Amino acid sequence: MxxxxxxxxxxxxxxxxxxxxxxxxxxxxxxxxxxxxxxxxxxxxxxxxxxxxxxxxxxxxxxxxxxxxxxxxxxxxxxxxxxxxxxxxxxxxxxxxxxxxxxxxxxxxxxxxxxxxxxxxxxxxxxxxxxxxxxxxxxxxxxxxxxxxxxxxxxxxxxxxxxxxxxxxxxxxxxxxxxxxxxxxxIDTAAVRPDPQAWVRLNHLNLSLSAKDEVITYVARNLEPYRGFHVFMRALPEILRRRPKAHVLLVGGDEVSYGPPAPEGHTFRQIMLNQVGRDLDLSRVHFLGRVPYDSFVNILQVSSVHVYLTYPFVLSWSFLEAMSAGCLIVGSATQPVEEVLKDRENGLLVDFFDQKGIADRIDEVLDHPDRMQDLRLRARETVVRNYDxxxxxxxxxxxxxxxxxxxxxxxx
CATH class of the missing domain: 3.40.50.2000 (Glycogen Phosphorylase B;)
Incomplete structure (x- = not known):
């Protein structure tokens, strides 16, 4: 053929x-x-x-x-x-x-x-x-x-x-x-799967993170409003205040995939750091840029809670890959996220704009990790059953x- x-x-x-x-x-x-x-x-x-x-x-x-x-x-x-x-x-x-x-x-x-x-x-x-x-x-x-x-x-x-x-x-x-x-x-669920032994090395800080640490992850092709980057950044000061031991790993470039571009000469990362950077402990907020696929999978595998926010728009592969890796996802109550993620069945939903609600959901996950294990298992089961x-x-x-x-x- x-x-x-x-x-x-x-x-x-x-x-x-x-x-x-x-x-x-x-x-x-x-x-x-x-x-x-x-x-x-x-x-x-x-x-x-x-x-x-x-x-x-x-x-x-x-x-x-x-x-x-x-x-x-x-x-x-x-x-x-x-x-x-x-x-x-x-x-x-x-x-x-x-x-x-x-x-x-x-x-x-x-x-x-x-x-x-x-x-x-x-x-x-x-x-x-x-x-x-x-x-x-x-x-x-x-x-x-x-x-x-x-x-x-x-x-x-x-x-x-x-x-x-x-x-x-x-x-x-x-x-x-x-x-x-x-x-x-x-989704290649054989390649993207939970691994309790996974770890991520942040060489610039001489720091290694594993599933034993509090690791909050956020992934997008680019750090931009269509994927809720601005909302997540505005929620971060409160998240970090409540979670003094947590590290935040953000994966994504500084270009624009969807929607209007940032003002000329600026990136949305710079804009949001100008807005909230003074209220952040930047020693615990790590902008990793775009990473090799194996490193991306490792980041998902060490995640304690994964935040996925999106306008009602196309669904990111990374969202389903995070579920396949057994992440506990705090996802925006928008379509097509709600087509896949059912609140308290295989993850947690939150209003896209609710910064306090995002912090509350993250607290709920990190304060009760054992209680949330069933949601992680069902998240992976969802992807294996419907998207393998x-x-x-x-x-x-x-x-x-x-x-x-x-x-x-x-x-x-």
Whole structure:
């Protein structure tokens, strides 16, 4: 079989899938992406280069649409080269969000296209207007409506879609939901599992931490408002006052993945340290930046309590990985967190903005660690039962692909 994958950031959501497919005898896996240092054995990565960026004079409602058309055109041209070289995929699988899948059916009209639909933007009921720190502007409603142009074009182009959570699926128009399957990328629960012997070394302090210590963890790709970084930082002075022996490990970069950027020349970490830094014992607050995956897993394994906050938006892999590692999670009572985390069943929920409530929940965990052990066990059981890579999500993903190649209509 010939497989064609497309994602600007190789391998994106497709890492586990392409590793599996490339390992099967007789398969050829080709992957179109931007420049990347990542490599996967037996996966042919081909770079596509957008020929320009959106023009500064483009109306700001459609600047992202123009960017998507540029990406889509660049992928289209690279696909034409592959076709001229004799390559014909049995299926095309790609992320729709940046426009990369828009024109592939114009190259191979009879090849099924499975597109990843991550988020249908809504002016009401999701991320926009959720946080008073980022007030709604006059232009937000028409801008968000226009932003879905790429979603709608992609839905028309694709034969079928995939999205990772039921809540994200629910945001799409009803007629689109009939052609979108809910399949998460999956968690390798064999690799991310509890380890009572794990430890983390902070070399700059000559300090080692283990599960015997009070360790509060917070993880995000970037330290930014969409993942509740500002709320957590505002809660920290009270948390540290109550927990004089606790250390706080924060993992994440200083860029912006989602939402408006910080003011020019600043990062959200700097902004929050300017706000609350004088009230923090910074010898116990450790900004670790982005860390290697093995180190990330170790951090989860030594966590006494893990804080996960998010706007109503896409669900972080790290949230499910924390549950798989047996973390006791204090999570925001927002979707899609509530789709997975049930209060006092497999974790603890708290209002996203309730700084005192976050401190109270952390106290509850750290004051009664034995009482909370069942929640840790059930957190891992939840992920193993519903999101395990090898037994749940990969088989479902492969079955969906097989249906599309065979011309069968999948189940949404």
């Amino acid at each position: 010939n497989y064609l994958f497309i994602h600007q950031s190789f391998p994106g959501q497709y890492q586990h899938l392409v590793i599996h497919l490339a390992a099967q005898p007789g398969n050829r896996v080709v992957f179109l992406s931007h420049e990347s240092q990542n490599r996967i054995d037996k996966v042919e990565r081909i770079e596509y280069l957008p020929y320009r960026t959106p023009h500064p004079s483009t109306h700001h409602y459609i600047r992202e649409v123009e960017q998507a058309v540029i990406f889509g055109q660049s992928v289209y041209e690279q696909a034409l080269r592959l076709k001229r070289d004799g390559f014909r995929p049995d299926i095309i699988v790609g992320h729709n969000g940046w426009g990369e899948t828009l024109y592939l059916k114009d190259v191979w009209p009879d090849v099924p296209l499975l597109a990843y639909f991550e988020f249908f933007y809504r002016f009401l009921g999701a991320d926009i207007g959720f946080d008073p720190d980022t007030p709604v502007t006059l232009n937000d409603a028409p801008r968000v409506r226009t932003k879905n142009t790429v979603n709608l074009l992609g839905l028309e182009a694709a034969d079928w879609g995939q999205t990772p959570t039921r809540w994200q699926w629910s945001l799409y128009p009803e007629d689109a939901r009939r052609r979108i399957s809910v399949i998460h990328e999956g 890579l090898r037994t749940v999500t990969l088989p479902r993903h492969l079955a969906l692909i097989e249906d599309l190649i065979a011309g069968r209509t999948p189940q949404p």
